[in-house]
Amino acid sequence: MVFGFGKKGPPQPDDDDNEEVELVLFQGATNGTEANLSANARLVQAGLVRAKELVSDALSRRAEMIRLEPKGKVSLATFFVDGIPYPGNRMPPQAGLAITQMIKLLAGLDIQLSDKPQSGGIKAEYSGTPYTLRVNVNPVQGGGERLVIRAENKTVKLTTPEDLGFNPQMRERIRAMAQTKSGVLLSAGPPMSGVTTMAFAMVRGIDPYLYTVYNMTDVEGRDLGHVTTFEGNPDDNWVQSVTRAKRAEADVLYVGPIRNADYCKEVFEEAEDVCMITEVAAHDAASAIVQISAWLGDPKITAKRLHGVIGQKLIRLLCRKCRQAYRPNPKLLQKVGLPPETKVLYRPPGPAPEGQPEPEPCARCGGTGYYGRTGLTEFIEMSEEMKQIVAAGGDAVAIKAQAKKEKMQSLNSDGLRLVAAGKTSLEELQRAFRSK
Numbered sequence: 001m002v003f004g005f006g007k008k009g010p011p012q013p014d015d016d017d018n019e020e021v022e023l024v025l026f027q028g029a030t031n032g033t034e035a036n037l038s039a040n041a042r043l044v045q046a047g048l049v050r051a052k053e054l055v056s057d058a059l060s061r062r063a064e065m066i067r068l069e070p071k072g073k074v075s076l077a078t079f080f081v082d083g084i085p086y087p088g089n090r091m092p093p094q095a096g097l098a099i100t101q102m103i104k105l106l107a108g109l110d111i112q113l114s115d116k117p118q119s120g121g122i123k124a125e126y127s128g129t130p131y132t133l134r135v136n137v138n139p140v141q142g143g144g145e146r147l148v149i150r151a152e153n154k155t156v157k158l159t160t161p162e163d164l165g166f167n168p169q170m171r172e173r174i175r176a177m178a179q180t181k182s183g184v185l186l187s188a189g190p191p192m193s194g195v196t197t198m199a200f201a202m203v204r205g206i207d208p209y210l211y212t213v214y215n216m217t218d219v220e221g222r223d224l225g226h227v228t229t230f231e232g233n234p235d236d237n238w239v240q241s242v243t244r245a246k247r248a249e250a251d252v253l254y255v256g257p258i259r260n261a262d263y264c265k266e267v268f269e270e271a272e273d274v275c276m277i278t279e280v281a282a283h284d285a286a287s288a289i290v291q292i293s294a295w296l297g298d299p300k301i302t303a304k305r306l307h308g309v310i311g312q313k314l315i316r317l318l319c320r321k322c323r324q325a326y327r328p329n330p331k332l333l334q335k336v337g338l339p340p341e342t343k344v345l346y347r348p349p350g351p352a353p354e355g356q357p358e359p360e361p362c363a364r365c366g367g368t369g370y371y372g373r374t375g376l377t378e379f380i381e382m383s384e385e386m387k388q389i390v391a392a393g394g395d396a397v398a399i400k401a402q403a404k405k406e407k408m409q410s411l412n413s414d415g416l417r418l419v420a421a422g423k424t425s426l427e428e429l430q431r432a433f434r435s436k
């Protein structure tokens, strides 16, 4: 095994635990490039064990992202666990450089190049779990590169509509919208909030035996279930491909994300006789509607063609092992909108009472009080009243007010449901709404 020499050295006399630390296995670049280790023996010697230790440390702490960057006279690692940054190791700049170069080599990137962004990936295994490590390097001001590694656990799948918080009524509504063979259904949320996963779930929720559904975009190897990718003519532009798919009896098309005015206009124009499902980056569902109207240049088109928007935000779940129950104050319940009969809520453990020693941090969550995340969902449907508000150019506040009036599922109501069920805390709900 080429990468087999990654064990830590013999324990030093001052090591207080002689436990052998488990190290990640690197199993090759995702682009198939063979890393030439023998031609880079000095780099391997300086960087391989360090790179393994950094990645193993991060994965053992459940980090989904690692950032390593030069900061002043040191290289600084930051681990992101459930979306929250935690400071990792500080190291001399040569060590940071060796790790960055080593990861580039393993990811099949050009190690001679340091002034241009590059991206790739590494197949890896840690503690019996397969991962894909997505690697990005970007030059930073003042010299050096910023390395970002995103760890995708290949065994975690959050793709069924139920996993994503779709209730049966929501699922039924999505089906009814698809059935109209026209209009646009959107998934909206901030970057990295699972917007694409949500859009996939919407497509997958449609019955393949009743409707012809085609994927029209590059899904980068992700699994779209029963949905067939439409094989058009490679010389066709987007509108020509869509026209061909319509001739092939398409009911629903999954198309690439809306990112600009021209493409937005095409999607809404072509949605006259096929239902389009896609995504847009936006703070929430109401802002997505406002953005779409701005791109279309006419809110009446939004009102006419849009079926609805499902918004999503990620929120951390309380650690089941160390969460602490408390009796909420009735004023607080009233203020946040929880039923007055709520007897118990949960929160992460607080600091030890004065004079008492701090307890050992929880082994399951590492003392953060949270373990894993879930999505909050909101669903803004274009009811007759909502259409009128949107067509008149109503802003996000007006759209949200109408959604509330019609008791549509909101991020806040979905979040409170999780708080009442003891799955997350009020503090976390407030944090998730403060962050963009």
Ligand SMILES: [Zn+2]
Binding pocket: 319, 320, 321, 322, 323, 362, 363, 364, 365, 366, 367, 368, 369, 370
């Ligand atoms: Zn815990």
